[in-house]
Amino acid sequence: MPFVVGASAIVGSTYNHPVILVQISRRAAIGAAAPLIGFLAACGAGTALGPTPTIPARVSDEWTPIIPATDLAVGRNRFLYAVLDERGRPILDARISLAFVDLADASPTLSTPIEAPFHGYGLGEKGVYIARADFAKAGDWGVEARIERSDGGSRTLRTRFRVKEASATPALGAPAPPSRQALxxxxxxxxxxxxxxxxxxxxxxxxxxxxxxxxxxxxxxxxxxxxxxxxxxxxxxxxxxxxxxxxxxxxxxxxxxxxxxxxxxxxxxxxxxxxxxxxxxxxxxxxxxxxxxxxxxxxxxxxxxxxxxxx
The missing domain is CATH 3.40.30.10 (Glutaredoxin)
Incomplete structure (x- = not known):
């Protein structure tokens, strides 16, 4: 099973799907939505990019993995994972474990799986599965998700994502910028x-x-x-x-x-x-x-x- 490009850093869905993040600038939206556009093209969906990328409704027998994080970098990360069912509805009742792999390794090997508990209280359909993940170096990584639903349905999904050398936001352990915002x-x-x-x-x-x-x-x-x-x-x-x-x-x-x-x-x-x-x-x-x-x-x-x- 190959590691395919999943729907990453998605902006403003046309339906309720988990933890969609608001991009702060159109330039950021275009950059973050690039993996999504490639994914939709592979599915035969339109790729025109307006001010806010969307996910078209679709029906298939596939589940769609989503990595909503926009700032994954070398070191420890709060890794967000979500998944849509074959009708594009968020799956909120699953048990999910995640295993990671550095795709640049000569012999890529999956890490030991870790549980990604669901966090959704008070968020409704915007809930998300969260794991703490460490990435040793920048580049292309893969994640294998083993998903077991409460109704017995299950899938194993593989998705690619990018890890940056340094995060855009202040890194863990770094000094907080001493900003002086308006009061x-x-x-x-x-x-x-x-x-x-x-x-x-x-x-x-x-x-x-x-x-x-x-x-x-x-x-x-x-x-x-x-x-x-x-x-x-x-x-x-x-x-x-x-x-x-x-x-x-x-x-x-x-x-x-x-x-x-x-x-x-x-x-x-x-x-x-x-x-x-x-x-x-x-x-x-x-x-x-x-x-x-x-x-x-x-x-x-x-x-x-x-x-x-x-x-």
């Missing part, structure tokens, strides 16, 4: 600073000042009013619930993605943090270094576990 108290238009309704209470401190406190911090990048993935608002809700439980131990801040209402210009902070998509959540230790980063939809359980490890 509601001094903003000419508060709706540019926070598009949540009502505006959320996480806009009273800059990232730079939060880092100066020398205590753990959480920074969530999302645009609730303009998100087409349906996970940006829920991500902020999960963060707000976590803040209520954590008290003053951790400093929280919410960052919008765009500096204008036309969704054309990313903020300076988004550029400083190198975001290729949204939403993102970054956890920063009291030493000012990135301790964890979560792309796409998050659940309360996953975030609570990450915050418990944060010091």
């Amino acid at each position: 509601i108290a001094v903003a000419a238009d508060p709706r540019i600073v926070c598009t949540a309704t009502p505006t959320c209470p996480l806009h009273d401190i800059t990232i730079a000042d939060a880092l100066d406190r020398k205590r753990p911090a959480l920074f969530v990048f999302s645009t609730p009013a303009y998100c087409t993935s349906a996970v940006c608002g829920p991500a902020l809700d999960v963060v707000l619930a976590a803040r209520a439980k954590q008290g003053d131990r951790i400093t929280f801040a919410h960052l919008e993605i765009f500096s204008d209402g036309a969704l054309r210009t990313p903020t300076k902070t988004v550029e400083e943090w190198g975001l290729p998509s949204e939403p993102w959540v970054f956890l920063v230790g009291s030493d000012g270094r990135i301790a964890e980063k979560l792309e796409g939809g998050i659940t309360a359980g996953e975030l609570d576990e990450a915050l418990a490890r944060l010091a």
Whole structure:
């Protein structure tokens, strides 16, 4: 069974499929959607690229693997995996194990399989399977997924994906960029600073000042009013619930993605943090270094576990 190009880093589906991420610029959308376009061409689907790539509805006897992550790099990664059934519907009830292989090896050998539990509480059909994976070098990699559904259906799917030498976003263990984003108290238009309704209470401190406190911090990048993935608002809700439980131990801040209402210009902070998509959540230790980063939809359980490890 060959490792085929799967639907990777997909943007704005025409139907509900898991953890679709919003690309921040059209250039990023074109680059990230390239593997998807090749996949659809192989299936006989149209390949015209508009401002937002979509997946056409199709019916076959095949399941479609999806790797929604946009920033896989050498080192440890939060690997996201999703799969659609033969009618293009997200499979949410499976047990999935993943094995990885470096396709550049002279004799490619699959790694020991690891479980990828489903994370979907509060996300509905946007849930995703998550595993922690280490990649030793950049280049083309493959993943073999063994999928067993609760109704007895099963498949083994193989998919290719690309690992970068370095992530676009701050790497784990790297210093957090000391950005100074706009705050509601001094903003000419508060709706540019926070598009949540009502505006959320996480806009009273800059990232730079939060880092100066020398205590753990959480920074969530999302645009609730303009998100087409349906996970940006829920991500902020999960963060707000976590803040209520954590008290003053951790400093929280919410960052919008765009500096204008036309969704054309990313903020300076988004550029400083190198975001290729949204939403993102970054956890920063009291030493000012990135301790964890979560792309796409998050659940309360996953975030609570990450915050418990944060010091």
